[in-house]
Amino acid sequence: MDDLPLLPAGTGIMLCGHGSRNQRAVGEFAVLADALKARLPAVPVEYGYLEFANPVIHQGLDCLREQGVRHVLAVPGMLFAAGHAKNDIPAVLKTYEAMHPGLRITYGRELGVDLKMLRAASDRIEQGLKQSPRDIKREDTLLLVVGRGASDPDANSNVAKVMRMLWEGMGFGWGEIAYSGVTFPLVTPALDHAVKLGYRRILVFPYFLFTGVLVKRIYDAADEAQAKYPNVEILNAPYLDDHPLVIDTFLDRIREMLVGQNLMNCALCKYREQVLGFEAEVGLKQESHHHHVEGIGGGMENCPCKGDCDSSCRDEAFCRKHDLPFTPLHSHDHDHPHTHEPHALSLGAKPLVSFGKAPVHDHSHDHHHQPYPFATHPHGPVTLPKIPGKLAREDRE
Numbered sequence: 265m266d267d268l269p270l271l272p273a274g275t276g277i278m279l280c281g282h283g284s285r286n287q288r289a290v291g292e293f294a295v296l297a298d299a300l301k302a303r304l305p306a307v308p309v310e311y312g313y314l315e316f317a318n319p320v321i322h323q324g325l326d327c328l329r330e331q332g333v334r335h336v337l338a339v340p341g342m343l344f345a346a347g348h349a350k351n352d353i354p355a356v357l358k359t360y361e362a363m364h365p366g367l368r369i370t371y372g373r374e375l376g377v378d379l380k381m382l383r384a385a386s387d388r389i390e391q392g393l394k395q396s397p398r399d400i401k402r403e404d405t406l407l408l409v410v411g412r413g414a415s416d417p418d419a420n421s422n423v424a425k426v427m428r429m430l431w432e433g434m435g436f437g438w439g440e441i442a443y444s445g446v447t448f449p450l451v452t453p454a455l456d457h458a459v460k461l462g463y464r465r466i467l468v469f470p471y472f473l474f475t476g477v478l479v480k481r482i483y484d485a486a487d488e489a490q491a492k493y494p495n496v497e498i499l500n501a502p503y504l505d506d507h508p509l510v511i512d513t514f515l516d517r518i519r520e521m522l523v524g525q526n527l528m529n530c531a532l533c534k535y536r537e538q539v540l541g542f543e544a545e546v547g548l549k550q551e552s553h554h555h556h557v558e559g560i561g562g563g564m565e566n567c568p569c570k571g572d573c574d575s576s577c578r579d580e581a582f583c584r585k586h587d588l589p590f591t592p593l594h595s596h597d598h599d600h601p602h603t604h605e606p607h608a609l610s611l612g613a614k615p616l617v618s619f620g621k622a623p624v625h626d627h628s629h630d631h632h633h634q635p636y637p638f639a640t641h642p643h644g645p646v647t648l649p650k651i652p653g654k655l656a657r658e659d660r661e
Contacts, residue, residue, distance in 0.1 A: 268304065268519055276308035276333035277518060278369075280321055280353045281341040283313030289476040290317045293341065296473075296506045300514055308333050311341075314352055321356050329367065336369045337521045339514055343381075343473060344422045345374040345528050346414035372517045372526045377425050380516070384507040385426065385471065386434055392467050392501025400497065406463040407436040410451055410470045410482050413443030415636045417542060418533060420447050426471060437463055444470075444478040446636065449643035451482055455489040459496055469501040473510070479503055545634055 279300060281293045290313075297311040308331045312324030319327075328336055338357055342349040354371055361369045375381055389407070407430060411423030424441050431439030438461055442454030449457070451468075458466050468486040470479050483500050490498040504510055520526045530536050536546065582588075 268515060268522070271307055271522070272335070274332060274334040276310070276328040276331065276336055277304065278321070278324055278328060278336050278338040279309070279311040279341050279514070280324075280338055280357075281311060281313045281317075282348055283315045283317035283320075284474070284476045285316045286476040286480075289474040292474040292505055296341075296511070296514075299506050299511050303511060303515060314348060314356070321353070322360050325357075325360050325369075329364065334367060336367065337372065337518055338369050339372045339517050339521075340374050341473065341514075342374045343412070343471065344376065344414070344419040346416035346419035349374045350416070350528070350533075370521050370526070372521045373528050375510070375513050375517070377422050377429075378513050378516075380509040380513045381504075382426065382429055382433070384504055384509040384513075385430055385469070387507060387509075388502045388504060389430065389434065389467065389469050392469065392499050395499055396465070396497060398465075398497060400465045401437075402435045403437040404463055405436050405465040405467055406438045406440060406458050406461060407431050407434070408440045408442060408451075408454060408458055408466055408468045410442045410444060410454075410468060410472075412472065412478065413446040415446055415634065417447075417540075423471060430469075436467075444482060448638065448641045451485040452489070453643040455485065455498070459489070459493045463496070465497040465499065467499045467501055470503045472503040474505065475503065548634060 277300070279297050284290055293311065293313075297309065301309040308328055310319075310324035310327045312319045312321035314321065325336065338353070340349045340353050342353075357369045357371060361367055393405075407427065409423060409427035409430065411420065411426075414420055420443065423443070427439050427441045430436075438458075440454055440458050442449055442451045444451065455466065455468075466489075468482065470482045472479050486498050486500050490496075517526070
């Protein structure tokens with residue numbers, strides 16, 4: 265790929281990630297950020313997370329300002345544009361920009377359905393196929409692509425498009441999709457369905473950038489299906505990680521910002537158009553819901569997971585048993601009083617970073633996530649649960 269044009273003086277790059285309690289996932293994101301820095305040696309590059317990890321986004325922006333950056337090119341570290349890319353990250357960036365006159369932030373678009381990303385995915389799928397000693401033809405193999413899942417049908421449909429292009433481009437016998445949560449079908453019912461189609465092999469490919477709680481559960485669900493269906497070979501392919509073509513795609517997104525082509529697809533956006541089943545969300549106010557959990561995730565250094573989190577720390581009894589801090593997830597479907605420094609994390613003020621307990625607030629507010637219209641669907645849509653047989657993992661010292 266050609267190098268980027270010389271960036272004007274005072275320009276810096278901000279890579280905006282989601283964050284994870286899983287330290288392996290956080291480490292992998294940092295490695296990707298370092299790879300991006302290596303490709304842009306003369307440009308200030310920083311990164312930050314929405315939740316569950318440090319540094320948070322405003323801390324990365326602080327670092328850029330300290331280096332003399334006046335124009336930030338902010339790249340969402342997201343595969344597809346759903347709530348995090350459309351609402352949460354822009355809200356944090358706009359609030360920070362408003363608090364720092366003279367700073368300009370240009371927001372890029374998500375990685376999206378991209379030919380480079382498809383080639384990176386095909387490499388990971390080939391790696392998965394090489395794990396098997398069995399001589400099974402490609403046309404006797406079913407490809408199951410697993411996406412994160414969102415309450416945004418446009419983002420979910422992009423997973424289906426990625427699956428179709430991989431299925432057709434690589435010559436698999438059949439292709440199916442599943443999701444790790446929020447929408448349907450989840451991985452287990454998708455595997456049950458896939459087995460019924462009669463293929464000799466099923467390859468499970470998590471279309472995720474990094475590891476984490478959900479990728480671990482996807483692999484656990486595939487392992488459980490293998491035990492349940494011994495006559496079908498079920499393989500796990502690696503996720504995308506810091507594949508060189510992923511780095512190239514991030515550089516493409518930066519180039520788009522430089523020439524004004526950083527436009528998300530609004531034609532199928534449920535907030536702008538009458539998307540079937542989601543008509544009630546047209547014109548819905550967009551705001552971030554993540555200020556309650558920014559920076560949470562530290563204090564778990566002595567957890568039995570040893571950094572490879574499977575979310576056991578969200579269970580109060582587990583934390584009490586292992587003398588660990590308990591950090592409950594904050595519910596947004598309420599109107600109630602809290603106490604905390606008002607939105608310090610989002611405004612770029614002195615950071616309120618919690619290590620082991622959730623921040624508290626002293627203001628009243630009414631905010632909620634729009635209910636998913638098919639919440640009672642039989643094949644979802646809840647976050648992929650732990651596999652019962654895997655529950656003992658957290659107690660292995």
